[in-house]
Amino acid sequence: MLNVQNISFGYNTETILHNISFSVAQGQHVSIIGESGSGKSTLIKLLYGTYDLPEGEIFWNDTPILGPKFNLVIGYDFMKYVAQEFDLMPFITVEENIGKFLSNFFPEEKHKRTTELIKLVDLEAFTHVKVKQLSGGQKQRVALARAIARQPEIIILDEPFSHIDNFQKQTLRRNLFKYLKDNNISCVVATHDREDVLPYSDHMIVLNNGRIIANDTPKQLYNNPEQPLIASFFDEFNTFQEFQLGLSNSDSNVFVYAHELEVCSKSELEVKVVQNYFRGNTYLVEVEFELKSLFFYNKQPLVLNETIYLKLTESAEQRLALK
Numbered sequence: 054m055l056n057v058q059n060i061s062f063g064y065n066t067e068t069i070l071h072n073i074s075f076s077v078a079q080g081q082h083v084s085i086i087g088e089s090g091s092g093k094s095t096l097i098k099l100l101y102g103t104y105d106l107p108e109g110e111i112f113w114n115d116t117p118i119l120g121p122k123f124n125l126v127i128g129y130d131f132m133k134y135v136a137q138e139f140d141l142m143p144f145i146t147v148e149e150n151i152g153k154f155l156s157n158f159f160p161e162e163k164h165k166r167t168t169e170l171i172k173l174v175d176l177e178a179f180t181h182v183k184v185k186q187l188s189g190g191q192k193q194r195v196a197l198a199r200a201i202a203r204q205p206e207i208i209i210l211d212e213p214f215s216h217i218d219n220f221q222k223q224t225l226r227r228n229l230f231k232y233l234k235d236n237n238i239s240c241v242v243a244t245h246d247r248e249d250v251l252p253y254s255d256h257m258i259v260l261n262n263g264r265i266i267a268n269d270t271p272k273q274l275y276n277n278p279e280q281p282l283i284a285s286f287f288d289e290f291n292t293f294q295e296f297q298l299g300l301s302n303s304d305s306n307v308f309v310y311a312h313e314l315e316v317c318s319k320s321e322l323e324v325k326v327v328q329n330y331f332r333g334n335t336y337l338v339e340v341e342f343e344l345k346s347l348f349f350y351n352k353q354p355l356v357l358n359e360t361i362y363l364k365l366t367e368s369a370e371q372r373l374a375l376k
């Protein structure tokens with residue numbers, strides 16, 4: 054179990070992280086999300102012991118995670134970290150990089166393990182290629198494979214698929230996260246991508262200006278996004294006041310995802326079509342409502358400047374009724 058207890062941190066006099074506490078059980082997958090500059094990478098580096106902690110403590114089971122003041126070499130055997138800038142050896146091959154920390158006393162096992170890992174990250178064609186000849190995305194795959202080579206108890210990932218194209222990302226993500234779950238390896242991942250979170254995370258932590266503003270299951274936060282920052286992570290969304298949707302007489306804000314609005318023949322939501330954005334299987338339609346923009350998805354583009362009416366979809370009504 055990773056235990057983060059009341060940590061605060063700044064690189065200089067400005068505090069970047071404020072009083073952060075959370076835990077990650079063995080085998081759990083936890084995502085850290087937040088806007089650029091909210092402190093995700095800083096937190097990830099602290100979990101690995103990259104810096105000394107002025108306040109608070111971090112433990113992996115009974116072992117305190119300590120910084121460079123206490124450790125000549127940063128890091129611990131049970132924990133692996135893959136940074137945004139991966140630190141590989143450019144002049145040796147993919148196979149040698151991945152096997153670098155595996156024992157040479159058991160050459161057969163070493164070969165079997167590196168082959169398994171190369172397959173996991175789909176780099177078979179590059180096994181004997183020197184890392185300096187690889188693309189950014191291929192290097193990122195090598196770094197991920199090397200990090201799990203010696204079966205750590207916990208892995209810490211900072212934007213793990215940022216260099217990998219969409220085409221290959223889905224498979225790699227599925228393979229890697231499944232491998233971690235199957236092997237009961239805890240995983241903490243900082244990400245901007247909801248696809249890293251929704252299907253895989255047991256918990257997601259939302260950072261805003263260096264503070265945790267939410268820590269819950271993705272499902273719970275998706276269904277009850279209490280802040281625009283959280284709703285925006287999941288999808289395009291609209292802000293209404295409850296009375297505008299007939300939910301109550303209150304003027305409290307309520308967030309409605311773009312896919313939760315649909316055209317109807319008549320309603321209180323009378324809007325004017327402003328723009329259609331092609332999205333593949335749908336259009337994102339921008340409309341004007343009371344001088345503000347609203348967004349929703351529609352199968353076809355709509356006629357610009359036409360007046361139309363919108364309503365909540367049935368599933369949106371159900372979601373909002375459960376709030």
Ligand SMILES: Nc1ncnc2c1ncn2[C@@H]1O[C@H](COP(=O)(O)OP(=O)(O)OP(=O)(O)O)[C@@H](O)[C@H]1O
Nearest residue numbers: 064065069087088089090091092093094095096243
């Ligand atoms: N080495 C450093 N020295 C001083 N300030 C830093 C350093 N690294 C980061 N910061 C500052 O700390 C704050 C948080 O940065 P951090 O990289 O943790 O954010 P982030 O949420 O990971 O952002 P991104 O999503 O863009 O990677 C920012 O204001 C940044 O300028």
